[in-house]
Amino acid sequence: GKKTIVLTGTSSGLGKATLKALCARGDNFVICGVRDMEKMQAVAEELGLDPSSYTIRPLDLSSFASVRRFAKEVKAVKGGKPLDALVCNAAVYLPARDYPTFTPDGIEESLQINHLSHFLLVSLLLDDLKKAKDPRCVIVGSITGNDNTIAGAFVWPRASLGDLKGMQEGAKEPVSMIDGKNFNGAKAYKDSKMCNMMTVNELHKRYHDATGITFSSMYPGCIAETALFREKRQWFRTLFPLFMKYVTGGYVSENEAGERLAQTVWDPALKTSGQYWCWNGQAQQFGYYDPATKQVRGAGGSGGTVFPGKLAGQVMDQAKAEKMWELSSEITGAT
Ligand code: NDP
Incomplete structure (x- = not known):
């Protein structure tokens, strides 16, 4: 039979x-978790998807109640069958706001949508995943949350969870940042992506041996044309893809990036758990400095092959990751 895959944020x-x-x-059945059912229906029509290859369910990641309802629906849709893969992709990027916006649960939007709700969703579906033959759990990361990369380390502001003071205080309004400091939208996004990658590392450490689930994160390359940059000014949205394509070489098309994320689910070569997958395109500027070989490996860009990227700095801080994990469990009620 077909593999059942849950994928969040399929409408864009x-x-x-x-x-x-x-x-x-042809061998997959995708349960699409989206906040806008009508938009998704139109997207499915536009793509001309075979109705037997997908179904759409409401999922608003700005509400823990909605995440819990969605997890129940997923279980109902697949009946007794195992869940083969869970791919956490949806995110918001809110760089233009100089004030934080809060979800119905009272949490800063990028923190809840990008990290906390996915954290909860993984915990709710873990049991269903472990029954599958080759289960995969993927959370999309980003170079910007990895302070080992040139883009992550030198493009202001840097991701930093500080001592997690904001989370310790419950991460509820008026607290807007994980480090408890003043709101910065671009940083809130980077911090949330840092949490995504730390979550994968913790999942691997805590559950891989016991469940056989392959946990991984990935960086798709810079997909400069997606709606992620909707808050950016028009001149930026026009020039950024050209800059990425012709100056940095870090540009990747939506289609190619989609092939990459799909690959993390099906490719036997990507079965190793605990990895952060990158594709070795031409984008040297966005690469990883590997102290062992004293070389920069390109990440992003079109073409190239997949390789296990290196995470460093705060993302690999074990004590911080454990604290982040425990606080995320408390805030979301995940068990
Ligand atoms: P888009 O804005 O195009 O897509 C984001 C998706 O998330 C949309 O489908 C959106 O729904 C959905 N979403 C947003 N808020 C919610 C919510 N509250 N509940 C449910 N779904 C929601 O961005 P991208 O495709 O670029 O981003 C996808 C992933 O790729 C993210 O994890 C991002 O961090 C990552 N990434 C992107 C890069 C890039 O260069 N673009 C680079 C590195 C990583 P809707 O369609 O309704 O808006």
């Missing part, structure tokens, strides 16, 4: 392209 950008790639393979 990377999620949409990944859905297309997964459905095209």
Whole structure:
């Protein structure tokens, strides 16, 4: 039979392209978790998807109640069958706001949508995943949350969880940042992506041996045209893709990025758990400095092959990751 895959944020950008790639393979059934059912219906029509290859369910990641309802729906849809893969892709990027916006649960939007709700969703579906033959759990990361990379370390502001003071205080309004400091939208996004990658490392450490689930994160490359940059000014949205394509070489098309994320689900070569997958395109500027070989390996860019990227700095701080994990469990009620 077909593999059952849960994918969040399929109505746009990377999620949409990944859905297309997964459905095209013919052996997948994708449960699309989206906040806007009508938009998704139109997207599915536009892609011309075979109705037997997907279904759409409401999921608003700005509400823990909605995440819990969605997890129940997923269980109902697949009946007694195992869940083969869970791909956490949806995210918001809110760099233009100089004030924080809070979810119905009273949590800063990027923190809850990008990290906390996915954290909860993984915990709710872990048991269903472990029954599958080759279960995969993927959370999309980003170079910007990895302070080992040139883009992550030198493009202001840097991701930093500080001593997690904001989370310790419950991460509720008026607290807007994980480190408890003043709101900065671009940093809130980077911090949330840092949490995504730390979550994968912790999941691997805590559950891989016991469950056989392959946990991984990945950096798709810079997909400069997605709606992620919707808050950026028009001149930026026009010039950024050109800059990424012709100056840095870090540009990757939505379709190619979608193939990459889909690959983390099906490719036997990507079965190693605890990895952060990158593709070795031409983008030297966005690469990883490898102290062992004294070389920079390109990440992003089009073309190239997949390789296990290196995470460093805070993302690999074990004590911090454990604290982040425990506080995320408390805030979300995940068990
Ligand atoms: P898009 O904005 O195009 O897509 C984001 C998706 O998330 C949309 O489908 C959106 O829904 C959905 N979403 C947003 N808020 C919610 C919510 N509250 N509940 C449910 N779904 C929600 O961005 P991208 O495709 O670029 O981003 C996808 C992933 O790729 C993210 O994890 C991002 O961090 C990552 N990434 C992107 C890079 C890039 O260059 N673009 C680079 C590195 C990583 P809707 O369609 O309704 O808006």
